[in-house]
Amino acid sequence: MWKDRVLSSEVLRSEEGRRVKLAGWVHSIRDLGKVVFIILRDRDGMVQLVFSLNTSGRELVEQAKRLGKEYVVMVEGFVKHTEKAPGGAEVHVDRLQVVNEAEVPPHLEPDQRAKVDLDVRLDDRMLDLRRPENYAIFRINHVVLSAARRYLESEGFMEVHTPKLIATATEGGAALFPVAYFDKEAFLAQSPQLYKEQLSAVFERVYEIGPLFRAEESHTNRHLSEYVGIDVEAAFADEEDVMRVLEGMVAFVIREVTERCRKELELLRRELKPLSTPFVRLTYDEAIERLREVGIMIEWGHDLTTEAERALGRMFDGPFFIVDWPTHLKPFYIMPREDDPSRSYSFDLMYGWLE
Structure with a gap:
C-alpha cells in the first residue's frame, strides 16, 4: 500500500508528467466549484493537489469537496509544473483514498x-504540533542533536x-526533584557529571545527550525544570582543549542547521550567522571591568546578574567564553588554579545574554 509513496519535497523536484503516490494530512481546502485545490502535508513539507473535471472526473471532484481538514488521505496523480503552485509544482489527482476522517476544533x-x-494547546498537543511552526522547531532540534553527535x-x-535516578546531589541539593524509590528517597538527575568523570577514566572521551532535571522555582524563559543536555568529559585534556571542542561543535551545528533547515528557518523568520573559531576568551576580571565601564558594578567574587549578562552580550557579535571564575562560585569538582587558588580552571560559554 505504501511501498511506492513519495514525499512532498520529491514531487517538487520531479519531472513534468511523472506519476506519483502521496499520503498525508489535508492541511487546507479551496473549493472553486469545478476545481478543488488541497494542500497536502506530510513529514517533509507540503504540496498542492488539484482535483479538476478534466483530470479527476466529476465523482472524484465531489469526493474532494467532502474532505475535511486533517483527513488522512492517499492520492495518486501526475506532476505538473506551474509558477502558480507553492514550490512550483502540483499533483493533478486521478485517484483518492480516505484513510481516516477527522474532526478538528x-x-x-x-x-x-x-x-x-x-x-488549550497542551490539551490537544498532537494537533498543536501539526502547526508548521512547531514542526519546524522539532525538525531543527533533530538536526542540532544529529550534528552534535556527528x-x-x-x-x-x-x-x-548514565542513571537518571540518583541517591545524592551532584551540584547541591536545593535544585533536586525527590522521588519515591521503593522504600527509599531518590532524586532525578540534575547532571551526569560524577558519572562522566568515572567513565572518562576508562574510555577517555565520552558524551551524553539526555534529559536533566532542576527544581528551580522560576517562571522565566531561562529556566526549565526539564531539558535535554549535551555533556562531554575528556581525559588528558585541560580547559582549553574542552573549549576547543565546544566551540568547534557549536560552529559545526550552526552550519548544519543553516544548510539543512533553510525552509524551517525561513518559516520561523530566523537567520543564523556562520561562526568562526576560536571564540573570544574573556576573563572574569575583564568582564567585571568592562561592565564597570558601562555603569554596571559587580563586586569581585559575586556572580553576574541578568543585567550584566545582557550588557556583555551586546558587546560581542558572536559567542564568547568567560574564563577564570572565582573558585567559590563553581561546584566542588572544578579545579582551582595552582598560581591563584581563588580562581579556577573554569569557563562559561555565552551567546548574546544566554549562558
Whole structure:
C-alpha cells in the first residue's frame, strides 16, 4: 500500500508528467466549484493537489469537496509544473483514498494563525504540533542533536547513558526533584557529571545527550525544570582543549542547521550567522571591568546578574567564553588554579545574554 509513496519535497523536484503516490494530512481546502485545490502535508513539507473535471472526473471532484481538514488521505496523480503552485509544482489527482476522517476544533486547525492559550494547546498537543511552526522547531532540534553527535564522534568521543535516578546531589541539593524509590528517597538527575568523570577514566572521551532535571522555582524563559543536555568529559585534556571542542561543535551545528533547515528557518523568520573559531576568551576580571565601564558594578567574587549578562552580550557579535571564575562560585569538582587558588580552571560559554 505504501511501498511506492513519495514525499512532498520529491514531487517538487520531479519531472513534468511523472506519476506519483502521496499520503498525508489535508492541511487546507479551496473549493472553486469545478476545481478543488488541497494542500497536502506530510513529514517533509507540503504540496498542492488539484482535483479538476478534466483530470479527476466529476465523482472524484465531489469526493474532494467532502474532505475535511486533517483527513488522512492517499492520492495518486501526475506532476505538473506551474509558477502558480507553492514550490512550483502540483499533483493533478486521478485517484483518492480516505484513510481516516477527522474532526478538528476550528481554533486548533494547523493552518490557523490565531493565538491560542498554552493550556488549550497542551490539551490537544498532537494537533498543536501539526502547526508548521512547531514542526519546524522539532525538525531543527533533530538536526542540532544529529550534528552534535556527528561532530563529537569525529573528535573521538563515545556516547554513554548514565542513571537518571540518583541517591545524592551532584551540584547541591536545593535544585533536586525527590522521588519515591521503593522504600527509599531518590532524586532525578540534575547532571551526569560524577558519572562522566568515572567513565572518562576508562574510555577517555565520552558524551551524553539526555534529559536533566532542576527544581528551580522560576517562571522565566531561562529556566526549565526539564531539558535535554549535551555533556562531554575528556581525559588528558585541560580547559582549553574542552573549549576547543565546544566551540568547534557549536560552529559545526550552526552550519548544519543553516544548510539543512533553510525552509524551517525561513518559516520561523530566523537567520543564523556562520561562526568562526576560536571564540573570544574573556576573563572574569575583564568582564567585571568592562561592565564597570558601562555603569554596571559587580563586586569581585559575586556572580553576574541578568543585567550584566545582557550588557556583555551586546558587546560581542558572536559567542564568547568567560574564563577564570572565582573558585567559590563553581561546584566542588572544578579545579582551582595552582598560581591563584581563588580562581579556577573554569569557563562559561555565552551567546548574546544566554549562558
